[in-house]
Amino acid sequence: MRGMMRDQTVFFLLLVVVFSLLWFVWPWSWLVGAFIAGLVFLWSLFFVSCVGLGRGLVVVFGLVAAPLALAPLAEPFFLWYAVAPLAVFTVLVYAAYRAYDSLLWGFLFVVGSLWLHVIILAAVDMLTGGLLSQAFDMGFDVYVRWNVPLIAFMDTSSLYISCRVVKLIYAYVKRRRS
Amino acid sequence: MTSPKLRAGPLAALVVLALLAAAERVYVYEVESDVEIAEDVPHVPGISWRFGEQLLVVWVPRDVAPGVILFTGETAPIPLYDRKYFLLVVPADARPSQSAGAEAFLKTPDGTHPVVFRKPDAGILYTIAHSIEDALTILKQIGLQPEYRGKAELIAKGDPDAGRETDATPTLPRRPSVGSTFDVYGGLYFRQTLINRTGLVVIPVRGTEPVCINLPYAAYVGYDAKSFALGTLIRGGVVDADLIVEVYKIEFGGNCTFLGSRRFVLANRTIYLVDLINSTTSVNRLAVFVMLDVRSFSGQPRVGVNASLIYTRTYRYGFEVGEFAARAAGGYKINNYVRRIVIGPYVAYDGYVAQTASSSLTLRIVTQPEDGICKILQVRFTINGRSSSGTYIYRNIYNGECIYDVYLPNVWEPSFQVEYFYAKAFDGGLFWVLDIQYIDGSTPYVRSIFLRNADAFRYWRWAEQWKTSPGGIDAVWDNPFLSSALEIYAAPMEPSPALGIYHGLVTIKAISTGVILTISGKIVYPGLDTSVYMKKAEVDIAMPLSVRRIEVIGDYMPDYQLSFIALPGWVREAFYVKRVVDCILMLAGVVGRVAGLLGFATGEGLKSVGDSVRAQVLDYYTARITYRIGWYTTVASDTIIIPLRIPSLYGRVSATELEITRICLDNICTNPNLKAYVQPEVGYFIPSMEFVKNWMFRGQVLHIRAYDTSMR
Numbered sequence: 001m002r003g004m005m006r007d008q009t010v011f012f013l014l015l016v017v018v019f020s021l022l023w024f025v026w027p028w029s030w031l032v033g034a035f036i037a038g039l040v041f042l043w044s045l046f047f048v049s050c051v052g053l054g055r056g057l058v059v060v061f062g063l064v065a066a067p068l069a070l071a072p073l074a075e076p077f078f079l080w081y082a083v084a085p086l087a088v089f090t091v092l093v094y095a096a097y098r099a100y101d102s103l104l105w106g107f108l109f110v111v112g113s114l115w116l117h118v119i120i121l122a123a124v125d126m127l128t129g130g131l132l133s134q135a136f137d138m139g140f141d142v143y144v145r146w147n148v149p150l151i152a153f154m155d156t157s158s159l160y161i162s163c164r165v166v167k168l169i170y171a172y173v174k175r176r177r178s
Numbered sequence: 179m180t181s182p183k184l185r186a187g188p189l190a191a192l193v194v195l196a197l198l199a200a201a202e203r204v205y206v207y208e209v210e211s212d213v214e215i216a217e218d219v220p221h222v223p224g225i226s227w228r229f230g231e232q233l234l235v236v237w238v239p240r241d242v243a244p245g246v247i248l249f250t251g252e253t254a255p256i257p258l259y260d261r262k263y264f265l266l267v268v269p270a271d272a273r274p275s276q277s278a279g280a281e282a283f284l285k286t287p288d289g290t291h292p293v294v295f296r297k298p299d300a301g302i303l304y305t306i307a308h309s310i311e312d313a314l315t316i317l318k319q320i321g322l323q324p325e326y327r328g329k330a331e332l333i334a335k336g337d338p339d340a341g342r343e344t345d346a347t348p349t350l351p352r353r354p355s356v357g358s359t360f361d362v363y364g365g366l367y368f369r370q371t372l373i374n375r376t377g378l379v380v381i382p383v384r385g386t387e388p389v390c391i392n393l394p395y396a397a398y399v400g401y402d403a404k405s406f407a408l409g410t411l412i413r414g415g416v417v418d419a420d421l422i423v424e425v426y427k428i429e430f431g432g433n434c435t436f437l438g439s440r441r442f443v444l445a446n447r448t449i450y451l452v453d454l455i456n457s458t459t460s461v462n463r464l465a466v467f468v469m470l471d472v473r474s475f476s477g478q479p480r481v482g483v484n485a486s487l488i489y490t491r492t493y494r495y496g497f498e499v500g501e502f503a504a505r506a507a508g509g510y511k512i513n514n515y516v517r518r519i520v521i522g523p524y525v526a527y528d529g530y531v532a533q534t535a536s537s538s539l540t541l542r543i544v545t546q547p548e549d550g551i552c553k554i555l556q557v558r559f560t561i562n563g564r565s566s567s568g569t570y571i572y573r574n575i576y577n578g579e580c581i582y583d584v585y586l587p588n589v590w591e592p593s594f595q596v597e598y599f600y601a602k603a604f605d606g607g608l609f610w611v612l613d614i615q616y617i618d619g620s621t622p623y624v625r626s627i628f629l630r631n632a633d634a635f636r637y638w639r640w641a642e643q644w645k646t647s648p649g650g651i652d653a654v655w656d657n658p659f660l661s662s663a664l665e666i667y668a669a670p671m672e673p674s675p676a677l678g679i680y681h682g683l684v685t686i687k688a689i690s691t692g693v694i695l696t697i698s699g700k701i702v703y704p705g706l707d708t709s710v711y712m713k714k715a716e717v718d719i720a721m722p723l724s725v726r727r728i729e730v731i732g733d734y735m736p737d738y739q740l741s742f743i744a745l746p747g748w749v750r751e752a753f754y755v756k757r758v759v760d761c762i763l764m765l766a767g768v769v770g771r772v773a774g775l776l777g778f779a780t781g782e783g784l785k786s787v788g789d790s791v792r793a794q795v796l797d798y799y800t801a802r803i804t805y806r807i808g809w810y811t812t813v814a815s816d817t818i819i820i821p822l823r824i825p826s827l828y829g830r831v832s833a834t835e836l837e838i839t840r841i842c843l844d845n846i847c848t849n850p851n852l853k854a855y856v857q858p859e860v861g862y863f864i865p866s867m868e869f870v871k872n873w874m875f876r877g878q879v880l881h882i883r884a885y886d887t888s889m890r
Contacts, residue, residue, distance in 0.1 A: 016775075028713065032809035036783040043775050068780070072810050075748040081784040082756035085763055085776050111766050118773055139782035142713045142806060143845055155775040 008053060009163070012046035013156045020152030028142045030072035036081075037069035039152070044088050046156055050163040051099040051109065060091055100170070109166055116162035117155070124154060201323035202228060203270035206236075206314065207286050207330035214261040216596060217405070217451065218295035219303060220284070220332070223277045227269040228443070230299030233284075234267035236313040237306050237564070245518025245611070248510050248627065249667045250704040251677040256518035257308065258613055259564040261596075264304070265313050266330065267322070286330040293332065301442045303407060303449040319416050320445045352533045354499050354638055359492045361404070361532035362640040363595070365602035366397045366466070366485035373417050373472055373479045381468040381483050389465045390434035396426060397485070399455060399464040405488040406455035408468070409603030412446040415477025419444040419470045425454045428463040437464075444470060444481075449603050457490065486602035491531075491640055496833035497855040498641045500662035502527040504608070505848055506539070507631035508669025510677070516624040519543075520563075521634055522609025524665050525683075526601040529639035535594040536637070537567075539586040539610065540630040544579050546623040552580035553616040559586050562601065563611035565593030571617070579625060584612075589635070608635055628671065631848050661687040661696075662854040664838070668846040678703050678710075682843040684717060688836050688856040692731070693719070693824060695803060698817040699843040711816040713807045718800055718840040723826040725801040731823045733791040733805075735815040743818075745788040746810070752784055789813060791820050800839065830858045 019042055026035050044061040045053060064087045071077035089110065097106030125132035132154060135147035221231040240263045245256030266284065272291065280292030307313035310326060317324040354360060367384045383389075383397035390396045399406070408423065421442045426434035438454045455464060468483055493499065504524035521539070543555065552574035559567040567590040574580040601608055616622060641660035663685040669677065682699040699712030719725070733743045763777065788808035796802050805818050827834060834856040840849050 028807075028809055030810055032783065032786070036779050039779045040776060043779075068783070075746050078746065078748040078752045078784070078787065079755055080752075081780045081787075082752045082759050084780050086759050088776060089763065089766055114766060114774065121774070136778060139778075140786040140809070151778055152775055155778075159774070 009049045012049050013160055016042045016046050016156050017153050020149040023148040024145045033072050034069040037065040041065035048095045051096045112166045113163045117159040120158035201321050203323045205268050205270050205327045206324045207266045207327055209264055209266045209330045209332050211262045211332035213334045219298045220293045222291045225272045232299040235304040236265040238265055238310055238313055243517035246512055246516050247520040249679045282332055282334045284332050287328050298451055301450045303451050305445055305448040316446050320443050354493045356493055356496055362489045362491045363530040363598050364487045364528045368483045370480050370482045373475045376472045379470045379472055391432040393434050393467055396465040396467040399466055401460055401463055402490045403455050403460040403487050404457045404490050406452045407486045407603050408450045409484050410448050411482040413480050415479030417475045417479045419472040422469050423452050424467040426465045428465050434465050484605040486599045497857045499638045500660050501853045502637055502639050503633050503664045503850050503852055504635040505666040506629045506634045508629055509671045510627045512624040515621045517621045519612040523607030526598055526608050527639055530598050531638040531640055534638040535589045537586050537589045537635055538632040539634050540632045541584050542628040543582045544625045547580050552576050555582045556615055556617055557584050558613040560611045561593050561597040565597050567593050661685045662852050664850050664852050680846050684841055686854045688854045693822045695820040700816040714844055715805045716842040717803045720800045720837045720839050724798055725795055727825045728793045728801045729823045730791050730793050732821045734819040735813050736817050743789045749787050827856055832858050
């Protein structure tokens, strides 16, 4: 079961990175919305696969990401760019709550994983002389495209590690309690 | 039904016949000269005809050879002129005589004429023709009956180069220093005028603000003009007319009083010297009024008139000059026999300060070996295909093909001045024509040409017309309109058959209350007759003061009408919502500077939806201004105007030097080190007549609203 989970997470990690590589050739047009939607969708699946992925969650994350792609067609959806991260976060907490049967544990799992991965990213940024902050600062650029795949790779790999670490901590605490 | 064209044919024939009936017979000689003709033209003492003692000079190409216009990819026959080769028009009844005072002799098949050089009696400096036949046509159109009489020689008495400008040793370009006096070149521009009636026809100046209350179509000349020439271009028909130039003094209060007039025979592609505007008369503020006295016309002729001016200016305050740089870069696939390479044309920006022109034109010409060997290459550099800037020999590097690294050591100032003057009179630009041939005279088969990112032309340029009175600045010019500009043509360094040429223009106008950056850029696909507008631009500005708190105080897209860059309403709302949501998510580790992909993708995605301009401090002295087109933009414009506020410039009592250290237009980057000088704020009040500045600097008129709204 654990092996399966790890394989699935690695699979989505690779999927996010491969998808992010498309950014090198992605046209600077209304289709950028579709790229962002794809990235958010795959990243959500990747993270949620850490705690358990079901068909329902795939549909939910699809619904969360879709407005990002549709915004150029219906401008009110641009509001979703502000709200989508909160929506993804909420669904992630819900998924973790289902996995651990506790809202608090679920919340702490998601927040813990995210913060740990932020710490890892900060450490990598420091070790690489600010390469990551440079990549983040660059944002989406018309011509400079290397930063997005780099961020995708660093983010997912560090999140994979942090997720594993938090899971180990949870397993340890559970053993101690039982 | 008869078409207008068919009706115009017999009418034109009638006009020509009528002209021929009254035409004066002239002999046309193809002259090889050992003196170059500039403002002093040949006269034969003692002759008397319509043009006084003057002989008419008509420039014709010495030869025409296959060439490539690099920035359009076109191959075309390219003419090459020579300032020592021209046609001379002599009245047929002029009898050769000897004159003790002759400076030169014109040796013709019909005898030898004594020649002296002086400013033209009849005002005509010279005419430009595409060929001898074309020259004869122009002469017929002005009522002469020309007869080509063969070759002739113009031989100077004594040293031919004495006292005359020649291809002498080039002088090094000077940087203006405070206290020095210069010749400054500029232009005036008139509207093209359709001739559809006989009698007096006014040629109005371009622009909307009248200089004279009582003479709305007059053009502003200003103070201290030492030379004034008009150029004419007639298209679409034939006109028999006189060109009348009236010179006025601008009185205090805006009324103009008549000083005098000159009347010339109107000829196509001809430059006229108007001697009424000179150092003596222009101690007053002058204006000119141009009109035609049309006797007859055929077809639908449009007459274009433009003026070239030389002013005397003294650099007094340290902020009256800016810089212009024209740059070239990129690789170009040719694969053809090429004798001429055309690089340009670039804008002949107003205000060129004499003796400051330079060039670092550097190119690699790759040719095909002939019989396995590479020959020595000879390159003659000419400005606008007319005035030489030197001939140089280049040896090859062999690498399966012949590689020649060609470098122009410097611009020859006299040539540059003549061509600049000529370009302003015809509202034209400046370009290089490189005449290339092997040392044995054969034409090379050129595979490709690589232009290093370098200056094709660079020179200092002057602010507006300037009163050089010892007491100070004339009130109108307290705040001169001055900008430094860079124009670039570029292609990718790897030559491609589907040629896309980048054309960019960046100007910076700097005054203490604000700095205005104007950036234009587009990729032109000449073969496809299409272009793609600039998507991103970066400009780095350095100054010897702090750039902290630099601020973009507006941004405009001049799509014929200036308009602010505006985000879609829902995007603006999204930013407000995002602020609230981010406060929550910050705690969760979803958003933050280096927080992760989710926050980055949505946040940066939202930021890049619309067009944006931002100022970023790179270090204490340097700021970067970045323009980026949004992925959901609805505006199509190749130009953006960015007014900036730099607080450290406030309250300055001396001029401040700004330098544009780097410009990136889309993927084309260059380090132009372009200087602009900021007028000090203290001691100079804000002008009340800012608009008048745009008369000389055509093309800036559209931007006036941006200056007005952002600077006040």
